[in-house]
Amino acid sequence: MAVAIRLRREGARNHPFYRVTVADQRSPRDGKFIELIGHYDPKKKGDNFTINLERAEYWLSVGARPSQTVKSFITKTRKQQESVAA
Secondary structure (H helix, E strand, O other): EEEEEEEEEEEEEEEEEEEEEEEEEEOOOOOOOOEEEEEOOOOOOOOEEOHHHHHHHHEEEEEEEOOOHHHHHHHHHHHHHHHHHO
16 A cells, blocks of 8 residues: 555635644545544744654555655755754
8 A cells, every 4th residue: 555645635715724644655646544643724924834753654665755845845854853852
C-alpha cells in the first residue's frame, strides 16, 4: 500500500483550513485517512502550521511520501527544533 502524507481540506467556503494526514495514496483528498499528524491555517499570519515531527519521521521511515507543502512544513519544523536545541 502506497502511503502519502498530505493535506486534507476542511473549513467553510473562502475560509480554508487544512489537516496534515497520513493516507493511502489511492483514497480521495478528503476521504479516509490513517492518522492526523498536524494542521495548517493559511489565513493566519506568522506561525500558521503545526506538525507532530515524531510521527512524521516515523511515517517517512516506513516509506510514506510527503506532498511538497508537507515536505516544506517538515523541514521548517526540523529547523525550528534545531535552533531551540542549540
